Amino acid sequence: MVREIFRNKQIVLGLVVILFMAGIATFAPFIATYSPYEQNLSPEARIQPPSREHWFGTDDLGRDLFSRMVYGARTSLSVGFIAVGIMLTVGITLGVLAGYYGGWIDFIIMRLVEVMMCFPTLYLILILLAFLGPSIFYVMAVIGLTSWMGLTRFVRAEFLSLREREFVIAAKALGATDLRIAFRHILPNALAPVFVSITFSLGGAILVENSLSFLGLGVQIPIPSWGNIISTGRFYIESAWWLTLFPGLAILITVLSFYLVGDGLRAVLDPRLKR
Amino acid sequence: MSLLEVKDLKTYFFTDKGVQKAVDGVSFSIDPGETLGLVGESGSGKTVTALSILNLVDEPGKIVGGDILLEGKSLLPLKASDLTQIRGRDISVVFQEPLTALNPVLTIGNQITEQIMAHMKMSYRDAKERALLAMKEVRLKDSDRLFYDYPHRLSGGMRQRAMIAMALCLRPKLLIADEPTTALDVTIQAEILRLLVEIKERHNMSVLFITHDLGIIANIADKVCVMRSGKIVESAKVEDIFYNPKADYTKQLLEAVVKIPEDMRIA
Amino acid sequence: MLNFIIRRTLLIVPMLIGISLITFVIAHLAPGDPTSIRYGLNPEVSQSARAKLKEMYGLDKPIIVQFGLWLKRIAMLDFGNSFIDDRPVIHKIAERLPATLLLNIAALFVIYILAIPIGISSAVKANSKYDRVMTIILFAGYATPSFWFALLLIWFFGFNLGWFPISGMRPWYVEYFTFFESIKDLLWRLVLPVATTSLLSLANLSRYMRSSMLEVLRQDYIRTARAKGLSEYLVVYKHALKNALLPIVTIASMILPALLSGSFIIETIFGWPGMGRLGYESIMNYDYPTTMGVVIIATFLTLLGLLIADITYAIVDPRIRYE
Numbered sequence: 001m002v003r004e005i006f007r008n009k010q011i012v013l014g015l016v017v018i019l020f021m022a023g024i025a026t027f028a029p030f031i032a033t034y035s036p037y038e039q040n041l042s043p044e045a046r047i048q049p050p051s052r053e054h055w056f057g058t059d060d061l062g063r064d065l066f067s068r069m070v071y072g073a074r075t076s077l078s079v080g081f082i083a084v085g086i087m088l089t090v091g092i093t094l095g096v097l098a099g100y101y102g103g104w105i106d107f108i109i110m111r112l113v114e115v116m117m118c119f120p121t122l123y124l125i126l127i128l129l130a131f132l133g134p135s136i137f138y139v140m141a142v143i144g145l146t147s148w149m150g151l152t153r154f155v156r157a158e159f160l161s162l163r164e165r166e167f168v169i170a171a172k173a174l175g176a177t178d179l180r181i182a183f184r185h186i187l188p189n190a191l192a193p194v195f196v197s198i199t200f201s202l203g204g205a206i207l208v209e210n211s212l213s214f215l216g217l218g219v220q221i222p223i224p225s226w227g228n229i230i231s232t233g234r235f236y237i238e239s240a241w242w243l244t245l246f247p248g249l250a251i252l253i254t255v256l257s258f259y260l261v262g263d264g265l266r267a268v269l270d271p272r273l274k275r
Numbered sequence: 276m277s278l279l280e281v282k283d284l285k286t287y288f289f290t291d292k293g294v295q296k297a298v299d300g301v302s303f304s305i306d307p308g309e310t311l312g313l314v315g316e317s318g319s320g321k322t323v324t325a326l327s328i329l330n331l332v333d334e335p336g337k338i339v340g341g342d343i344l345l346e347g348k349s350l351l352p353l354k355a356s357d358l359t360q361i362r363g364r365d366i367s368v369v370f371q372e373p374l375t376a377l378n379p380v381l382t383i384g385n386q387i388t389e390q391i392m393a394h395m396k397m398s399y400r401d402a403k404e405r406a407l408l409a410m411k412e413v414r415l416k417d418s419d420r421l422f423y424d425y426p427h428r429l430s431g432g433m434r435q436r437a438m439i440a441m442a443l444c445l446r447p448k449l450l451i452a453d454e455p456t457t458a459l460d461v462t463i464q465a466e467i468l469r470l471l472v473e474i475k476e477r478h479n480m481s482v483l484f485i486t487h488d489l490g491i492i493a494n495i496a497d498k499v500c501v502m503r504s505g506k507i508v509e510s511a512k513v514e515d516i517f518y519n520p521k522a523d524y525t526k527q528l529l530e531a532v533v534k535i536p537e538d539m540r541i542a
Numbered sequence: 543m544l545n546f547i548i549r550r551t552l553l554i555v556p557m558l559i560g561i562s563l564i565t566f567v568i569a570h571l572a573p574g575d576p577t578s579i580r581y582g583l584n585p586e587v588s589q590s591a592r593a594k595l596k597e598m599y600g601l602d603k604p605i606i607v608q609f610g611l612w613l614k615r616i617a618m619l620d621f622g623n624s625f626i627d628d629r630p631v632i633h634k635i636a637e638r639l640p641a642t643l644l645l646n647i648a649a650l651f652v653i654y655i656l657a658i659p660i661g662i663s664s665a666v667k668a669n670s671k672y673d674r675v676m677t678i679i680l681f682a683g684y685a686t687p688s689f690w691f692a693l694l695l696i697w698f699f700g701f702n703l704g705w706f707p708i709s710g711m712r713p714w715y716v717e718y719f720t721f722f723e724s725i726k727d728l729l730w731r732l733v734l735p736v737a738t739t740s741l742l743s744l745a746n747l748s749r750y751m752r753s754s755m756l757e758v759l760r761q762d763y764i765r766t767a768r769a770k771g772l773s774e775y776l777v778v779y780k781h782a783l784k785n786a787l788l789p790i791v792t793i794a795s796m797i798l799p800a801l802l803s804g805s806f807i808i809e810t811i812f813g814w815p816g817m818g819r820l821g822y823e824s825i826m827n828y829d830y831p832t833t834m835g836v837v838i839i840a841t842f843l844t845l846l847g848l849l850i851a852d853i854t855y856a857i858v859d860p861r862i863r864y865e
Contacts, residue, residue: 004291010677115560118844122803123821123837124568130825130833131571207687211807214689215822230690237697244697248690255685256678263681331768333760355774363771370769375762380784380860389780390770425860441770 004268011264017257025073034064036071036224047240057242060232065242068224069250075225076206076254079140083205084198086144091151092194098152099159100181106156113149121146122211129217139218143205151197158190192269196262203258210251226251276347277304278481279328279366279449285340286320286327297323297336299505303498305449310475310482312496312513314489314528320505321485325451328483329362345449364394367442371454373434377426383410384422387441394445409444410437413470432463436470443474450475451483456491468495489528493517501525543863546856554845559613561841565834566612572830598622598831621835626827631835635817639839641711642809642816646801648732649739650794653747656740658790661751665786666778668756676748684745688804692738692811699734706734709813735812739804743797750793755786788859795844795851802840 005011024031033055040046040062048058056065098109128142162168171181212218213227214234221228226247233243286298298320305311313321326332328343330350343350345365350358370376378386387406391397397405403422410418413436426434435455442450452471456464472495475482484496492499492513499516501509501524509522520526603611615621621631660680664673700708707713711731719727758764759782767781805818813819817836824832856862 010674111556111560115557115564118557118561118799118841118848119564119837120799120803120806120840120844123806123818123840126806126822126825127568127833127837128571130828131568203685207685210687211689214687215807215810217825227687227689230687230693234693237693238701241697244690244693248687248694251687251690252682252685255687256682259681259685260678263677326765329769331765333765359771359773361771362769368766368769370762370766372762376766378763378767378781378785380788381781389772389776393770393772393776427861438766 008264010260014257014261021073021254025077028070028074032067032070034067036068056246072224072226075219079209080202080206082140083143084201087148091148092155095152095155099156113152116149134217136219143208196266199258199262203255207255278307280304280344283341286323286338289335296505301507303500305481308479310496312492312499313485315502319502325453363390364445366449367447368451369438369442369455372458373438382423383437409440413440431459435467449481453485550852562613562616569834622831624832625829631832635839638817638820648736652740653743657747657751660748664752665755680745680748683741688738689807695734707731711815735808738808754789758782758786791855792851795848798847799844
């Protein structure tokens with residue numbers, strides 16, 4: 001299995017990019033060539049095109065775009081990981097409850113899933129953020145709390161199919177408790193596809209965070225986020241293309257890497273897609 | 276000259292876990308009007324052998340050696356378009372599970388007529404006429420209505436009759452029947468078998484009959500090949516197989532048959 | 543069949559109650575405390591908003607009565623009046639709905655037209671070089687932030703090439719156009735927003751079509767079709783496609799919420815006078831009644847889409863049609 005994963009070019013390519021971005025995010029202070037916050041309002045420093053000093057140019061307040069983007073990687077990845085952490089907690093817990101206990105618990109959880117899936121997620125997030133106030137922690141929480149439905153459905157289905165398998169019945173016969181069975185015996189078997197879901201959700205969460213930041217309800221200025229850099233760049237799009245192009249590419253490449261890993265994993269893990 | 280000759284056929288499956296020799300050096304021949312029974316347990320390579328004849332083996336399976344001759348002409352080097360001409364016209368197949376073998380979203384009539392029209396220059400009206408005739412021949416009652424019906428609305432036995440009508444509508448020289456009765460109820464099994472024998476006699480067809488059940492073979496086959504793990508372990512006339520089996524494996528299979536109550540066998 | 547439709551339609555009732563419950567909870571999250579830091583900056587706005595909300599939602603009544611009132615309002619599509627111009631929210635939405643529907647239906651059309659052939663060709667040539675390249679292109683589209691893509695389109699086709707108008711749906715001068723000219727103008731203005739809207743879900747649907755097709759190509763009846771001596775063309779486009787398209791019908795309902803989500807960004811960027819832009823503006827202006835009205839109508843649209851998809855499925859699949 002592990003060998004197959006590392007033989008898949010799509011996965012390896014995606015992982016390399018993700019590790020690269022994670023490295024940038026971790027060592028941001030050493031990589032950034034300038035402070036991401038230092039302004040220089042003199043006309044010759046503002047909105048400068050890419051040059052030897054400023055690799056990606058400067059923004060409307062004379063800040064170095066490259067340095068802001070390096071810190072933006074930090075923002076995006078941390079929001080992504082924490083949001084997905086919340087999604088996992090909620091999604092798996094509800095999925096386990098529904099799949100393991102069935103009955104009315106299952107009924108209520110599944111109706112909740114269906115109802116939640118009817119909402120246009122992004123707008124729901126916008127409303128919640130507008131009501132709660134824009135803060136990076138709310139961004140993480142709200143993304144996590146609006147994206148767990150697919151995972152719950154999946155975990156539940158997995159539980160329904162595994163519940164009747166021999167090893168679970170055997171564990172039950174030996175007197176294992178419900179919770180123990182759920183977490184020790186069933187969950188590990190459902191783990192592989194959950195990883196697929198995690199990678200896709202990470203990409204999706206990063207995309208949503210940047211969309212929110214672009215709309216002004218996500219990560220707030222002056223904290224740099226690729227999305228809020230673009231929302232400034234928007235006003236200078238005719239003259240200063242770099243303010244829009246580079247951060248957008250960063251989002252695209254990062255999110256694409258997560259999706260490629262996810263898709264590759266799915267191909268490796270799904271026996272029916274195997275040749 | 277025999278109608279079909281399979282010489283040293285080798286069909287291997289190339290999977291991640293290595294090469295699986297599903298068919299490994301199988302040879303047999305079928306004369307015109309003759310019925311050959313191919314017997315073996317599931318996984319012995321019977322079905323892959325049958326599929327290899329029409330080059331229908333799915334990836335990662337591949338025919339890696341041997342030859343298949345129809346009336347003396349090799350089928351293996353044929354272009355895809357020439358092979359399509361032979362499939363369904365010279366050689367037809369009846370599969371095991373009629374529910375999954377029929378397309379659920381096309382009517383029975385559509386599925387029979389399309390086969391006729393694929394092989395003969397014929398108007399839809401004539402093809403339909405011919406399809407209805409074939410449906411009558413397999414004794415599908417109420418064929419005018421069934422013509423416009425979908426497979427899931429038919430019973431298992433009726434579906435298999437429809438499959439047989441499809442396979443026989445062009446009077447093929449060879450019929451490959453791959454466990455045609457296994458998925459059916461016991462009583463219907465007997466009816467379908469009788470129908471196959473009757474049609475075979477009437478049109479003097481050759482049949483390659485694949486089954487895991489020696490009891491069925493006794494009633495319809497002229498010759499028998501016993502397969503095990505991709506190889507033929509014994510090949511003989513049907514009487515010799517039953518009264519004078521050579522291979523130990525054949526003897527084991529026979530012992531299993533004897534336990535079947537007499538009344539469940541086909542008269 | 544009729545039974546199925548009736549049963550399916552009745553299933554909407556619990557969904558509606560669920561939606562009402564969730565929106566009720568959300569509506570109560572609306573900042574009502576005038577001393578909260580955020581609204582402390584402008585106590586007047588929050589004071590009057592508070593008073594209006596109190597009156598509208600009956601905030602002084604017990605919670606269960608409040609929910610009853612909420613349900614009643616939703617059932618009558620009465621979302622109150624906008625805080626901005628005091629017009630009934632439902633009228634404001636009704637004005638904007640056609641533009642949103644036009645944009646999303648056009649996008650849905652484009653998505654299907656492109657995704658079905660892409661999905662088929664990828665499945666037929668599964669794991670080939672073409673399939674691999676296509677996978678990466680599609681995922682790149684899926685990973686592209688739509689707001690960024692919209693800006694690039696505006697920058698390139700709007701400013702640099704000047705091919706397409708960059709904003710708006712019906713300019714003031716449209717009344718001087720003949721009917722034909724005004725349709726042409728509208729189509730012209732649709733190009734960039736539709737391209738942006740389609741991009742995201744194109745990947746989704748193509749991948750779905752691909753796996754649906756792959757699944758079907760593995761089926762026994764495909765082998766039967768080949769054994770019958772049908773041409774590869776008939777096998778793929780008659781036997782496989784008909785089956786593979788069935789589940790694709792239902793997917794429309796899955797991408798509908800995503801499309802509507804996209805509308806909030808895309809309509810804002812392209813100045814498209816639809817419901818999405820209305821929703822975004824209402825959020826930015828603390829216009830709570832409009833905000834809630836838009837989200838509820840959006841979920842209704844999704845529910846309606848689900849229902850239409852399920853009924854279509856029942857009509858096209860003979861296995862359900864004859865039950």
